[in-house]
Amino acid sequence: MNGILCIDKPEGFTSFDVVAKMRGIAGQKKIGHGGTLDPMATGVLPLFLGSATRACDMVCDDQKEYLATFCLGYTTDTLDRTGTVLSRSPVTVGPARVKEALAAFRGHIRQVPPMYSAVKVDGHRLYDLARQGVEVARESRPVTIHELELTGQGPEPNSYHLRVLCSKGTYIRTLIDDLGRALGCGATMTALQRTRSAGFTLKDCITLTQAEAQKQQLCQLALPVERVFLPYPACTLSAFHARLFCNGVRLRADQLTDPVPGPMRIYGPQGFLGVAQLQEGQLKVLRLFLGGAPC
Numbered sequence: 001m002n003g004i005l006c007i008d009k010p011e012g013f014t015s016f017d018v019v020a021k022m023r024g025i026a027g028q029k030k031i032g033h034g035g036t037l038d039p040m041a042t043g044v045l046p047l048f049l050g051s052a053t054r055a056c057d058m059v060c061d062d063q064k065e066y067l068a069t070f071c072l073g074y075t076t077d078t079l080d081r082t083g084t085v086l087s088r089s090p091v092t093v094g095p096a097r098v099k100e101a102l103a104a105f106r107g108h109i110r111q112v113p114p115m116y117s118a119v120k121v122d123g124h125r126l127y128d129l130a131r132q133g134v135e136v137a138r139e140s141r142p143v144t145i146h147e148l149e150l151t152g153q154g155p156e157p158n159s160y161h162l163r164v165l166c167s168k169g170t171y172i173r174t175l176i177d178d179l180g181r182a183l184g185c186g187a188t189m190t191a192l193q194r195t196r197s198a199g200f201t202l203k204d205c206i207t208l209t210q211a212e213a214q215k216q217q218l219c220q221l222a223l224p225v226e227r228v229f230l231p232y233p234a235c236t237l238s239a240f241h242a243r244l245f246c247n248g249v250r251l252r253a254d255q256l257t258d259p260v261p262g263p264m265r266i267y268g269p270q271g272f273l274g275v276a277q278l279q280e281g282q283l284k285v286l287r288l289f290l291g292g293a294p295c
Contacts (some may be wrong), residue, residue, distance in 0.1 A: 001028055002050035003222030003294030008205040009037050009194075011044040021208055025215050032056045033197045035064070035168070039080055043194035044205055052225040054287055058233050058275065060263070062168040063146060065196035068189055071159040072098075072174040075144055075186040077130070078116040079173035089185040089284060091158045097162060099150050101182050106148050110140040111174045143170040159190065198228060219295035226265060226272040226289070235264040237277075242268025247292060250282040259283075 003150075007018055014037045023031055032053040034046035043066075047058050050250035074092045076083030113119040116131040121138065129136060154160050164172060173189045180187025195202055206214075206221060214221060235256055237245055245251060245266060252260050259278055264287060266273045274288040 001026060001219060001222065001295050002052050003219075003224060004052055004055075004200075004227060005047045005049060005206070005211065005218065005222055006200045006204040007045045007047055007211070008202060008207050009042055010208065011042050012039055013208075014039050015045060018208065019047065022049075022211065025208075025211050026218055026222050035194075037194060038080070038173075038192070040080060040089050041192040043192075043198045044200055045194075045204060046198045046200050046224070049222065050064055054289065055225050055228050058287060059198045059228055061199040061228075063196070064166055064170070066162075066164045066166070066172050067193045067195055068160060068162045068164065068172050069191035070153045070162060070179075070187050070189050071154065071156055072180060072183065072185050073158050073259055074188055074265055075177065075180065076188050079114050079177045080189040080192075081172075083116070083188075087186055088108050090103070091185045093185065095150065095153065097143060097171060098179075098183065101179060102148050102150065104143050104182060105175060105179065105267065108142060108144050111143050111171055111178070112138050112140045114174055114177075116172065141169060143167050145170070145175070154190070156190075163218075165196075178181060199230065200227070222294035224272065224294055226281060229263070229265050229275055232263045232265050232275065233258075233260050234267060235259065236267045237273075242270075242273060245276070245283070245285070246273060246288065248285070250284060253278055253281050253283070256283065 009018055015033050019031050019033055023029055028049060030050055030053055032048045034048060034056060070262045074088045075086045077086055098180060115135055116127045119126050120218055121136050121247055144167040149163050151161045151163050176187050176189045232242050239249055241255055263275050266276050272289060275286045
């Protein structure tokens with residue numbers, strides 16, 4: 001089976017747990033995922049099956065959207081509600097001050113990865129070190145917060161809902177922790193849902209329960225791998241030139257219709273073939289996806 005299945009990840013599952021579960025449901029070992037989600041998080045987790053796994057590292061839409069809930073007044077070692085409480089502080093700020101403080105976190109910012117994360121330092125996962133009680137220095141990393149807004153107050157006193165549209169590699173836990181520091185009272189993430197990843201949204205998702213119940217129809221549920229590359233312009237080849245392209249022949253720019261700079265989606269009479277771009281007047285294959293239709 002080749003294609004993409006978007007799963008609405010349930011709380012309590014790691015991203016690898018979802019992959020392992022789907023390997024059993026689909027009866028297929030070759031499955032990768034398009035972006036790690038913490039166990040407490042829910043939401044969009046694209047799974048790449050079969051030949052579609054070759055697209056995992058080529059996702060061109062790296063923007064992710066999250067809906068988060070956080071609570072002011074305390075901090076934990078994991079920066080979320082699953083951790084051990086480290087401090088408690090009185091909360092003297094209201095919604096207006098929280099909204100005002102968000103302005104400092106929009107645009108290009110830098111974040112220090114949390115200790116409870118999969119980032120490696122000197123060959124060791126940070127979460128492995130954290131579980132041993134070891135804290136190490138981490139370098140800050142650049143991320144981009146495209147949109148950041150308070151969408152309402154949460155179910156608990158001093159809790160709020162937050163919508164974030166950000167670049168790949170952004171830690172929402174860290175964003176909330178930094179916000180709490182700026183407000184002087186601390187903050188902890190209490191819920192997180194990813195609503196967009198790799199160009200897919202919750203509307204594209206099915207649950208693991210639905211996947212299990214419809215495992216005989218997974219081919220019909222799978223999305224074509226070309227969905228990942230929709231931001232790229234399309235270029236259609238004749239049957240003759242498509243055959244040459246698939247055999248590794250570098251086509252000249254004058255053999256293409258409407259060539260453009262940068263990556264392009266390449267199609268032949270039978271459908272999507274792969275991704276390529278012009279280099280020194282010739283079409284260089286970036287990745288082939290022959291037989292790229294689901295199943």
